[in-house]
Amino acid sequence: MRQGSKGDDRYSRAGRGDALHRYELLRVRGRSVAWVPPLLLLVVIAAVDYHTGGVFRIISWIVLVPGIAAAICGVWGTAVFAVLAIGTFWVVDSVWLHEFQTGLPDFILVTVGGVLATLACAVRVRGERRALYMRDVADTVRRTVLRPLPPFWGGLEHAGVYLSAEARARVGGDFYDIQPGPYGTRVLFGDVQGKGLGAVETALVLLGTFREAAPHEPELAAVAERLEQRMLRHRDYVRALGRTDADRFATAVLLGFPVAPSDTVEVVVFGHEPPLAVRPGSVRSLSVTGGLPLGLRELDPAPVRVHRLSLAADETLLVVTDGVTEARDAHGAFYRLAEEVARAVTRDPGLAEPDRLAAFVREGTLRHSGGRLSDDTTVFAVRRIRAPEGERPEGGRSRI
Known part of the structure; x- marks a missing residue:
């Protein structure tokens, strides 16, 4: 690693904003696009389920949407996708005749999956903040040993x-x-x-x-x-x-x-x-x-x-x-x-x-x-x- 005499500014302190550090690879022109993969997955699952026969229902797969969001989005983003997944499931499943509806069991599955995904995202973000804080401590020690x-x-x-x-x-x-x-x-x-x-x-x-x-x-x-x-x-x-x-x-x-x-x-x-x-x-x-x-x-x-x-x-x-x-x-x-x-x-x-x-x-x-x-x-x-x-x-x- 290399730093100049003015290089200290690049080492920011760990905080809430730093928890978004992992999304740098999911940015286009400085804007986060971490929401795109879970949104596409939600749309594809809903569209495929709507255009397939009643004997092949995949709408319950929508539980994967908040799970994907938990891995790459923030806590609020994951919560939004959990709500969207529950709402989309209810709407799409209601379109079908009663004998083809997946019903209450799958609705509970999607709801519980959304809640667990949001909790898992909160744990992940807290771990990231702790890791970023430790990185900040290590940077401080490094600047003492190899100071600018x-x-x-x-x-x-x-x-x-x-x-x-x-x-x-x-x-x-x-x-x-x-x-x-x-x-x-x-x-x-x-x-x-x-x-x-x-x-x-x-x-x-x-x-x-x-x-x-x-x-x-x-x-x-x-x-x-x-x-x-x-x-x-x-x-x-x-x-x-x-x-x-x-x-x-x-x-x-x-x-x-x-x-x-x-x-x-x-x-x-x-x-x-x-x-x-x-x-x-x-x-x-x-x-x-x-x-x-x-x-x-x-x-x-x-x-x-x-x-x-x-x-x-x-x-x-x-x-x-x-x-x-x-x-x-x-x-x-x-x-x-x-x-x-x-x-x-x-x-x-x-x-x-x-x-x-x-x-x-x-x-x-x-x-x-x-x-x-x-x-x-x-x-x-x-x-x-x-x-x-x-x-x-x-x-x-x-x-x-």
């Missing part, structure tokens, strides 16, 4: 894409954020091991620590230490609760864009694939050695190592989760990210722009895997903004 970032936030041009491996899931353990501060702008990108609400909780814990530490710590190494310590404390807390996911860890990349020099980037890798530096015509992997994932510090208590590397003005840093690097095609071959990006930016140098680069990796991953993702997939691209001296960009785009 302002355009050119912290002097960086950025773009991101998140794809869930499960069609119904709206949030996972992938996370990223940008925090500007007096010591430069810091970027955190990561992937929590495992799935479910426990992974989301861990991602929120790390993001909370990053958002507090990144603007205030003078050194990027101190931010990294704070993340590691917070991860260990969270694991102790989960273990004390007796939960089974106390051994969870997270891979991550921590980036620092110092105020000066402006052609330098600081990188700390926690068991994650190093970022790719993409520029028009070429791609290179940053020469950084990956440390252990967050939460596994006891295996190697050595101090965090911060790599300071040169970064050209037109280079975009690309980081992805293993949903991209482990994407397989029908023959089991992995997606060759660096090779595909290198070929693409050679053909089209403009593809090195963050928004186009993130979109390209997204489409390439889906195409390579045939749309069958084995893990949650997040792509994030970021680079410095080179504005003319004395000028500051006021607009721009951010896609998430």
